[in-house]
Amino acid sequence: MAFDPRTMAQPVYEALNELRQKTGDDTQLREQKSQAVELYTYLATWGLMRLKAEEAALSQEGKKKVVKAFFRVLEEIAHVKNLANAKGLDTLKDLDTESYLGLTGLGLQIAREFSFWTTALYADIKGEE
Numbered sequence: 001m002a003f004d005p006r007t008m009a010q011p012v013y014e015a016l017n018e019l020r021q022k023t024g025d026d027t028q029l030r031e032q033k034s035q036a037v038e039l040y041t042y043l044a045t046w047g048l049m050r051l052k053a054e055e056a057a058l059s060q061e062g063k064k065k066v067v068k069a070f071f072r073v074l075e076e077i078a079h080v081k082n083l084a085n086a087k088g089l090d091t092l093k094d095l096d097t098e099s100y101l102g103l104t105g106l107g108l109q110i111a112r113e114f115s116f117w118t119t120a121l122y123a124d125i126k127g128e129e
Contacts, residue, residue, distance in 0.1 A: 011076055012113040013121075015069040020121050023062070029125045031062025036118035039070055040111035048104050052089045070114060074107055 075083035
């Protein structure tokens with residue numbers, strides 16, 4: 001079977017499009033845009049475990065929704081259960097080194113997709129970029 005690049009693009013597009021459509025508050029839309037663009041840098045700097053822990057610590061609802069969407073997409077694409085729920089941090093902690101590093105690499109690619117699709121889907125949202 002040949003690799004289909006839409007494997008990552010389609011779930012990211014759908015997740016962001018759903019967030020965008022369900023949010024009417026301009027402040028949350030700006031937060032979502034900012035967080036989605038920053039995912040790659042945060043993940044590359046701090047890693048998956050820190051990002052998952054950050055999900056619980058975020059007080060800005062728009063940013064929190066993006067991080068939750070990211071982990072849902074990662075769980076779907078990687079076929080690793082319990083990443084998107086409350087057990088996500090334990091799941092990441094219990095992975096062997098090779099699996100964790102592989103998942104991080106996949107997460108970085110998904111984060112790049114989030115950044116790309118955010119630019120397209122949130123083009124009309126200005127501020128907090």
